[in-house]
Amino acid sequence: MYPQFVDINDDGFKDIITGTYYGYAWWILGTKDGFSEATPITDKSNTKIGLPESPDENLDIIASAVAVDWDRDGDLDLLMGGLIYGELHLRRNEGSPSNPIFSTENEPIKVIGSDSVVRMGEGIQSPTIVDWDGDSHLDVIVGCTNGGVYWFRNQTETGEFQLAPAQALITQKKDTPVKIGDSSKIGPNSACYVHVCDYDHDNNLDLLVSGTSSWQTPSPEKPSSAEEEGKIKELAELHKKLSKLTPDSLSDEEYDKAMATEEYQKLERRAEELYPQVAKFMSQLDDGNSVWLFRSNSAKTSK
Numbered sequence: 001m002y003p004q005f006v007d008i009n010d011d012g013f014k015d016i017i018t019g020t021y022y023g024y025a026w027w028i029l030g031t032k033d034g035f036s037e038a039t040p041i042t043d044k045s046n047t048k049i050g051l052p053e054s055p056d057e058n059l060d061i062i063a064s065a066v067a068v069d070w071d072r073d074g075d076l077d078l079l080m081g082g083l084i085y086g087e088l089h090l091r092r093n094e095g096s097p098s099n100p101i102f103s104t105e106n107e108p109i110k111v112i113g114s115d116s117v118v119r120m121g122e123g124i125q126s127p128t129i130v131d132w133d134g135d136s137h138l139d140v141i142v143g144c145t146n147g148g149v150y151w152f153r154n155q156t157e158t159g160e161f162q163l164a165p166a167q168a169l170i171t172q173k174k175d176t177p178v179k180i181g182d183s184s185k186i187g188p189n190s191a192c193y194v195h196v197c198d199y200d201h202d203n204n205l206d207l208l209v210s211g212t213s214s215w216q217t218p219s220p221e222k223p224s225s226a227e228e229e230g231k232i233k234e235l236a237e238l239h240k241k242l243s244k245l246t247p248d249s250l251s252d253e254e255y256d257k258a259m260a261t262e263e264y265q266k267l268e269r270r271a272e273e274l275y276p277q278v279a280k281f282m283s284q285l286d287d288g289n290s291v292w293l294f295r296s297n298s299a300k301t302s303k
């Protein structure tokens with residue numbers, strides 16, 4: 001849902017292109033009298049352009065869409081990314097620069113020289129098109145749901161975009177709370193929207209990243225007896241054991257199975273018993289949304 005100002009129909013008026021929460025690409029066309037009403041962008045069969053349906057109806061797709069001349073035939077095509085699947089999908093413009101007519105198929109973007117489709121962990125919040133390395137070829141940079149920002153270098157000399165494998169510009173593991181008080185560690189750890197610009201005018205491109213970060217705030221209350229300290233330690237041990245029994249690598253089905261075992265249930269019951277007794281000593285997990293500036297000294301502007 002990262003809006004882009006671009007003249008998609010070559011009429012001299014900037015338009016707004018955006019993805020939506022429910023997975024579709026919309027536009028707001030500019031006119032001499034201002035912007036017209038927002039409408040879904042349709043393909044040549046008059047069907048709304050969107051990402052494939054979510055396999056889980058409880059999960060929203062949160063699509064992003066940007067206009068880019070992907071196949072270099074002179075007209076703007078649509079590149080979409082989304083929370084579900086973490087793939088990039090292309091809708092080619094089969095019309096002309098002034099009369100965009102989009103294909104009916106989503107083409108998943110593949111990494112150069114392989115059959116693998118681009119797939120970014122839990123999802124892509126914002127694809128953006130920019131020449132990151134200053135070689136005069138536009139590249140793709142994506143902000144991801146897992147809190148990372150990745151660069152796909154466009155390897156093509158001429159013609160259609162060809163993406164090298166993703167290189168991390170910022171990595172941040174989801175659900176890893178940053179410690180408050182250590183400002184060097186405070187940064188986004190989920191839902192990254194990225195905007196690339198030379199923020200400090202030093203001819204190196206920088207990243208403006210908006211996203212969510214979470215952090216632990218220590219409790220002001222301290223345990224006053226060995227017994228209380230023992231309980232805090234025991235609970236920490238229990239949490240370690242519980243996460244060991246349910247590693248991230250498990251599928252949803254395996255996860256449910258692991259949680260249903262007698263061993264897991266027993267540990268969990270003990271943790272539930274202990275928690276109310278020590279809750280007041282536990283640090284609290286907080287989160288918030290901000291915009292961060294990541295200065296670069298290596299990404300050259302192509303000007």
Ligand SMILES: [Ca+2]
Nearest residue numbers: 007008009013
């Ligand atoms: Ca326009």
Ligand SMILES: [Ca+2]
Nearest residue numbers: 069071073075
């Ligand atoms: Ca094109």
Ligand SMILES: [Ca+2]
Nearest residue numbers: 131133135137
């Ligand atoms: Ca480039």
Ligand SMILES: [Ca+2]
Nearest residue numbers: 198200202204
């Ligand atoms: Ca800069």
